[in-house]
Amino acid sequence: MNKKWRLLDTGILSAAENTALSQVLLECRREGLSPDTLHFLQFKPCVLVGYHQSVELEIEEDYCREHGLDINRRISGGGNLYWDENQLGWEIYTDRNKPGMPARLEDLYQYFCEGGVAGLKKLGVSANFRPKNDIEVGGRKISGTGGKELGKAFVYQGTLLTDFNVDTMMACLKLPLKKIDDKAVESFRTRVTCLKEILGENMPAMDDIKKAMAQGFEEVLQIELEPGKLTEEEEKRLNKILPYIQSEEWIYGDRKVQNNQLKVVDYKSTGGLIRVSVRVDLPRQLLKTVFITGDFFAYPERIILDLEAVLKNSSAREEDIRKNVQSFFLSRHVRIPHVNAEDFACAIIEAVKEEGDVN
Amino acid sequence: MKINNYEFPDDLLYNKESYWLRRIGNRVQVGLSDYGQREIGDVLYLELGKEGQTIQQGEEFGSIEAGKWVGSLQAPISGTIAVINEELLVNPKPINENSYKNGWLYEIDMADNTQLNDMMDAEKYSRWVEKQVWLEAQEGEKHE
Numbered sequence: 001m002n003k004k005w006r007l008l009d010t011g012i013l014s015a016a017e018n019t020a021l022s023q024v025l026l027e028c029r030r031e032g033l034s035p036d037t038l039h040f041l042q043f044k045p046c047v048l049v050g051y052h053q054s055v056e057l058e059i060e061e062d063y064c065r066e067h068g069l070d071i072n073r074r075i076s077g078g079g080n081l082y083w084d085e086n087q088l089g090w091e092i093y094t095d096r097n098k099p100g101m102p103a104r105l106e107d108l109y110q111y112f113c114e115g116g117v118a119g120l121k122k123l124g125v126s127a128n129f130r131p132k133n134d135i136e137v138g139g140r141k142i143s144g145t146g147g148k149e150l151g152k153a154f155v156y157q158g159t160l161l162t163d164f165n166v167d168t169m170m171a172c173l174k175l176p177l178k179k180i181d182d183k184a185v186e187s188f189r190t191r192v193t194c195l196k197e198i199l200g201e202n203m204p205a206m207d208d209i210k211k212a213m214a215q216g217f218e219e220v221l222q223i224e225l226e227p228g229k230l231t232e233e234e235e236k237r238l239n240k241i242l243p244y245i246q247s248e249e250w251i252y253g254d255r256k257v258q259n260n261q262l263k264v265v266d267y268k269s270t271g272g273l274i275r276v277s278v279r280v281d282l283p284r285q286l287l288k289t290v291f292i293t294g295d296f297f298a299y300p301e302r303i304i305l306d307l308e309a310v311l312k313n314s315s316a317r318e319e320d321i322r323k324n325v326q327s328f329f330l331s332r333h334v335r336i337p338h339v340n341a342e343d344f345a346c347a348i349i350e351a352v353k354e355e356g357d358v359n
Numbered sequence: 360m361k362i363n364n365y366e367f368p369d370d371l372l373y374n375k376e377s378y379w380l381r382r383i384g385n386r387v388q389v390g391l392s393d394y395g396q397r398e399i400g401d402v403l404y405l406e407l408g409k410e411g412q413t414i415q416q417g418e419e420f421g422s423i424e425a426g427k428w429v430g431s432l433q434a435p436i437s438g439t440i441a442v443i444n445e446e447l448l449v450n451p452k453p454i455n456e457n458s459y460k461n462g463w464l465y466e467i468d469m470a471d472n473t474q475l476n477d478m479m480d481a482e483k484y485s486r487w488v489e490k491q492v493w494l495e496a497q498e499g500e501k502h503e
Contacts, residue, residue: 050424051404052422104495285452
């Protein structure tokens with residue numbers, strides 16, 4: 001018999017309310033005060049940074065202020081995000097030591113993402129898990145995920161882009177787009193997709209999307225979801241913690257100085273130009289984002305998007321870039337006439353070495 | 360001591376949260392074991408608490424992020440944080456590359472050195488790791 005979990009749907013809340021609620025639900029789960037829960041959430045327009053990120057380095061604050069977008073910090077890891085009411089957030093609250101729960105994080109990511117994948121398939125969307133922790137459709141990201149652990153309890157959070165405005169996202173987040181041309185910006189749009197783009201007129205109502213996603217998680221996690229509400233204790237703690245999550249102390253925090261640089265390079269290979277735009281965290285020697293375009297021909301087309309996903313948050317050291325690019329090409333069937341793995345490695349290494357702009 | 364490609368120096372103590380402890384008088388240097396750091400993966404960000412902060416054995420403090428997953432550090436022993444490894448806050452790579460040397464996390468002045476009796480030596484810890492690796496392999500097969 002499948003275990004019963006709570007299905008919680010808190011509707012559209014502010015960034016601070018949703019963040020505070022995530023913290024409360026996680027703490028209550030750790031203390032055994034909350035049941036295992038699948039939580040659907042939606043946000044008023046806002047931008048969020050990952051727990052350890054710096055707002056100044058990740059967010060176009062002036063744009064957000066001018067357009068009334070809230071800024072807040074997630075409790076989970078990962079990168080900057082733009083949210084609005086049209087996107088669906090999902091969260092899973094449970095324990096690491098449950099029977100059947102994968103021990104390795106990489107298995108855990110896949111386990112929960114497969115729940116999202118199953119839900120999307122019910123909507124007629126051919127989605128797949130993409131390591132490390134994304135759900136993609138034809139190579140284009142439709143759901144990103146991340147998690148936070150507290151004691152034996154954890155929350156695994158995901159986004160589902162349903163009707164997404166890429167232009168607003170590009171305007172309010174600091175992305176590796178400056179100094180590159182319109183064609184490359186257009187190419188950047190193809191990195192993400194949303195349900196509306198895929199389903200067009202057949203786009204279901206939000207309630208139906210939630211229903212399909214809930215069924216997907218029920219099947220994969222082998223659980224039975226029962227609609228529930230916040231408990232009195234959860235409500236009480238939410239009201240208590242909210243002022244802190246709304247404060248500058250939480251949002252801007254005491255983050256160690258990070259020094260991101262945006263670097264762009266054009267590398268000429270025999271098969272065509274490879275344009276690489278990277279954001280590098282210099283002290284950590286980390287490739288925060290890598291964006292590759294050019295006039296080479298890649299088959300399948302998605303291979304470049306997958307390479308970018310593999311390189312995100314990987315080492316920016318020359319030997320590691322070379323190793324990671326080579327091993328990616330070895331693990332995949334790639335055809336790019338007259339361009340090889342070494343060309344991509346060299347282009348990225350050159351970009352990292354390039355004099356950059358603080359970004 | 361080497362086991363399953365993991366290295367566990369004989370002069371250190373270990374616990375089941377995979378922290379190693381190096382005793383220096385009444386002070387203990389703490390880090391993540393080779394097994395612990397590989398389980399976490401490449402560490403991207405770290406918060407280590409503050410010097411002078413009092414922590415209790417088992418208490419969660421600070422934070423550590425790898426692969427979009429944020430976890431807490433757990434105090435292996437009670438005491439007062441004497442020194443934190445500031446360099447890791449800017450560049451945490453040594454945690455993964457050299458966890459027993461410049462990848463140490465912090466030093467703590469012990470409140471109760473009898474807590475060291477709860478720790479495992481390298482041999483006992485190696486056996487425990489061996490079992491965990493076996494269990495993970497079984498679990499991994501289920502999810503493949």
